[in-house]
Amino acid sequence: MTKRDDSTFLKGAFVLTGAGILVKLIGALNRIPLYSILGDEGMGLYQMAYPIYTILLTVSSSGLNVAISKVVAERWALGKRVQAADAFRVALALMAVLGLASTLILYFSAGWIADNMAHDPRAAISIRALSPALFTVAVLSAFRGWFQGIEKMEVPALTQVVEQVGRLVTMLFLANMLLPRGLEVAAAGATLGASVGAFVAAMWALAAYFRGPRPWLNERRRVEASDFWSDTTKRIITIAAPISLASAIFGITEIVDLAIVPGRLQSIGLETQEATRQFGRLAAGAFPLLNLPTLFTSALQMALVPSISAAMALGDRDAVRRRVMKALSLTLALAVPAAIGLYVLAEPIPTLLYSQPEVAPILRTLTPAVVFLALQQVTAGVLHGLGRLRAPLVNLAWAVGIKAVVTYVLVGTPSLGILGAGIATSVHFGIAGLLNLRAVMRDTGPVLNWRDLLKLPLAGGAMAVAAVLAYSRLSVLVSWKVATLAAVGVGAVVYGVFALLLGIVRSEDLAAFPLLGRFFGTPEK
Numbered sequence: 196m197t198k199r200d201d202s203t204f205l206k207g208a209f210v211l212t213g214a215g216i217l218v219k220l221i222g223a224l225n226r227i228p229l230y231s232i233l234g235d236e237g238m239g240l241y242q243m244a245y246p247i248y249t250i251l252l253t254v255s256s257s258g259l260n261v262a263i264s265k266v267v268a269e270r271w272a273l274g275k276r277v278q279a280a281d282a283f284r285v286a287l288a289l290m291a292v293l294g295l296a297s298t299l300i301l302y303f304s305a306g307w308i309a310d311n312m313a314h315d316p317r318a319a320i321s322i323r324a325l326s327p328a329l330f331t332v333a334v335l336s337a338f339r340g341w342f343q344g345i346e347k348m349e350v351p352a353l354t355q356v357v358e359q360v361g362r363l364v365t366m367l368f369l370a371n372m373l374l375p376r377g378l379e380v381a382a383a384g385a386t387l388g389a390s391v392g393a394f395v396a397a398m399w400a401l402a403a404y405f406r407g408p409r410p411w412l413n414e415r416r417r418v419e420a421s422d423f424w425s426d427t428t429k430r431i432i433t434i435a436a437p438i439s440l441a442s443a444i445f446g447i448t449e450i451v452d453l454a455i456v457p458g459r460l461q462s463i464g465l466e467t468q469e470a471t472r473q474f475g476r477l478a479a480g481a482f483p484l485l486n487l488p489t490l491f492t493s494a495l496q497m498a499l500v501p502s503i504s505a506a507m508a509l510g511d512r513d514a515v516r517r518r519v520m521k522a523l524s525l526t527l528a529l530a531v532p533a534a535i536g537l538y539v540l541a542e543p544i545p546t547l548l549y550s551q552p553e554v555a556p557i558l559r560t561l562t563p564a565v566v567f568l569a570l571q572q573v574t575a576g577v578l579h580g581l582g583r584l585r586a587p588l589v590n591l592a593w594a595v596g597i598k599a600v601v602t603y604v605l606v607g608t609p610s611l612g613i614l615g616a617g618i619a620t621s622v623h624f625g626i627a628g629l630l631n632l633r634a635v636m637r638d639t640g641p642v643l644n645w646r647d648l649l650k651l652p653l654a655g656g657a658m659a660v661a662a663v664l665a666y667s668r669l670s671v672l673v674s675w676k677v678a679t680l681a682a683v684g685v686g687a688v689v690y691g692v693f694a695l696l697l698g699i700v701r702s703e704d705l706a707a708f709p710l711l712g713r714f715f716g717t718p719e720k
Contacts, residue, residue, distance in 0.1 A: 207348035207502075211494030214352035218359040219487055225363045226483070230549050232370050233382055236468060239475035240382040243313040244321035246449035251301055251329055255293035256336040258439025259286050261500055261579055262431045263337060267344025268501030269508040279344065282427045287337040289431065294333025301326040312450070314457050315471060317379035324383040324390075331393035338400035344501050350403050351497075354396040362392030438579060441588035444595055448623060451599045452478065456616050459606040473613045480545055480554035481617065485561045485568065488533030492526050492569040496576030503580025519577050519635065519642045523570075527651060528699050530569035532690045535655045536683070538562040539663050543679040560617030567624035574631035581638055590630035598623035647699055654693035662686030 230238060263286040270279040305322035309315060335358070339351040369384030456477065460470040499522055506514040537544065538559055545554035575587040598619050605615025636642060666682035673681075694700040 207343075207346055207498040208491065208495040210348045210352050211355075211497060212491045214355045215490040215494055218355045219490060221356075221359045221363055222483070225366065226479070227548060227550075228367055229370060229385060230479075230551070232367075232374060233378065233385065235472040235475045235551075237378045237382050238479040239471040240315065240318050240321055240379055241385050242475060242478040243309070243315065243318040243453065244325045244382075244386050245478075246453045247304075247308050247312070247322070248301060248325050248329065249449055250443050250447065251297040252332060253439055253442030253445070255297040255329055255333045256290060257442040258435035258437075259290050259293070259333075259431065260336040260340040260343075261438050262286065262434035263340030264343040264497070264501045265434055265504045265579065266427070266431060267341060268346070268504045271345050272505035272508045278427070282431065283337070283341045283344075285427050286340060286431055287334070289428075289435075290333040290337045291330070294330035297329040297333070298326045301329060312454055314461075315467070318382075320379055320383040321386045325386040327387075328389040328393055331390055331397055335393050335397040335400060338397065338404060341404070342400075343497055346498075346501060348498065350400065353403075354400050357399050358392040358396035360392070361395040362388040364388075365391040434584060437584040437588045441575070441591050444588065444591040447595050448598060448620070449478075451595065451602055452616055452620075455599065455602050456606055456613070459603060460612060462607055463609045463612060465612075476551065476554050477557055477613055477616055480549055480551055481557040481561055484537060484545065484548075484554075484558055485564055485620075488530060488537070488565050489569050489572060491529050492572045495522055495526065496572045499573065499576035500580045503577060507581065515581070516639050516642065519639055520644070522573050522577065523642055524644060524647060525700070526569050526573045527566070527648065528694060530566045531651045532655045532658050532686075534562045534565035535659050536662060536686055537565060539659045540666065540679065540682060540686075543666065543675060543682070547676055547679045556614055557617045560614050561620055563621040564617075564624045567621065567628040570628035571624055571631055574628065574635050577635050577639075578631060581635075583634060583638060586634040587627075587631055590627050590634070593630065594623045594627035597626060650697040650699050654690050654697055654699060657693050658686045658690035661689040 229241075233241060263283055266282045266286075267279045270276070270282065302323050305319045305326070306316075308322055309317070309319035335354060339354060342348070342350040366385045366388030369387055370381045373384040374381040452474075457467075457470045457474050460473055461467060465473070499518070502518060503515055506512075506518065541558045541562075542552055542555040545558060546552045578584070578586050601619040601622050602616055605611050605618055606613065608615060611618070662682045662685060665685040666678050669678035669681050672678075691700075
């Protein structure tokens with residue numbers, strides 16, 4: 196495979212990242228009016244609906260989504276397009292069935308979850324309102340897996356935007372309209388937006404699927420008489436099962452927070468409403484900012500699975516190692532400055548977005564998790580592409596077990612309280628990410644450029660100094676909101692300059708970005 200082939204997964208990752216940035220911006224802008232409508236307490240009720248939903252969603256969607264992209268990519272690379280199309284049909288049927296079953300489970304268990312896990316019966320209606328999204332998101336994920344497998348990343352990227360817009364419009368409309376009927380009813384209206392957004396995006400993806408060229412369908416008659424459907428079903432389930440379990444364990448981290456944090460806060464003297472407010476700051480205020488810098492790495496994870504699977508199917512181990520090294524290099528080049536930036540601007544950023552400066556101390560405890568979460572995401576994608584499906588599962592199981600213990604101890608410490616949950620989250624992702632990296636290196640050999648790693652603190656330190664100086668100087672001249680935005684921009688520019696000068700990011704990396712390719716050229720063959 197050529198260097199141009201190696202750049203394909205980067206281009207796909209950049210396309211998904213662009214959509215992800217737009218989606219996050221929409222989501223962040225959405226949370227500003229939603230926070231003003233619901234407040235801390237209402238946001239706590241809204242957020243309490245999601246942990247169990249996340250677990251069921253991973254079972255019904257995430258594993259099969261990765262499986263379809265992997266199976267399709269393997270067959271597509273070998274020219275077996277009929278088998279790729281059949282694999283998609285099998286996955287679509289499986290995801291629809293699992294999505295419907297998950298919807299029914301969540302709907303009918305909502306009361307028990309609210310009473311025994313959320314410790315607030317008012318959350319039950321929000322959980323029920325969220326349940327239909329499990330079916331619609333499962334169907335949508337099948338289509339995304341198909342397009343990812345054939346490396347047409349534009350379609351899943353656009354479905355993300357369509358889904359978020361539909362979610363935003365529905366969420367704000369219903370939350371505002373239902374607020375006179377009570378805070379819990381308004382929160383439920385907001386959660387219903389997830390179902391509407393996913394339904395609209397699924398219809399868009401369905402139209403794109405039938406609109407696209409499918410010349411291989413002429414060969415279908417020769418395939419349907421074979422045992423291909425049975426074999427493909429087994430193959431997809433074999434791939435999906437450990438990935439779904441790993442994703443479920445990943446989602447258990449939210450369950451750990453929901454089950455432990457509010458109760459432990461109450462055990463150190465907080466009233467129920469105050470504990471719910473602080474949980475809202477953690478889950479609805481700090482966690483979204485933790486995830487924001489990982490937009491590129493989550494997109495890179497999705498692009499890596501089909502890319503590495505295709506290279507493995509062709510037996511090109513050199514291409515596998517090149518792609519892993521490139522992915523990890525860019526991951527750390529983006530995650531380290533993001534963590535530093537969130538730390539030094541921890542107070543103005545959440546104040547700008549939510550008018551909630553109280554989120555700042557929690558956010559600072561989460562900044563190490565930015566790097567480790569990015570590392571965990573990318574290395575998991577690499578391991579899935581390599582066929583090492585059990586490794587991320589086992590590593591996450593160890594990490595979440597340790598997180599539960601650390602969360603219980605630290606949140607129950609009066610001097611830490613809610614800050615203990617942030618520290619425990621950083622510990623959790625650190626363990627998972629480093630164990631994954633060790634597993635990758637066992638299979639591929641050394642994949643980190645240590646000279647480039649040593650350059651990161653230099654560029655990151657320069658960025659931090661520039662951002663702090665820009666904010667402190669500008670905040671006395673203009674409004675603090677303008678100063679915050681300017682500080683982010685100045686920090687990004689300074690880091691970008693140092694990254695290029697020090698060779699942390701190279702021109703061929705930027706050439707893979709669709710909008711920058713014309714300025715930096717294209718990778719050589």
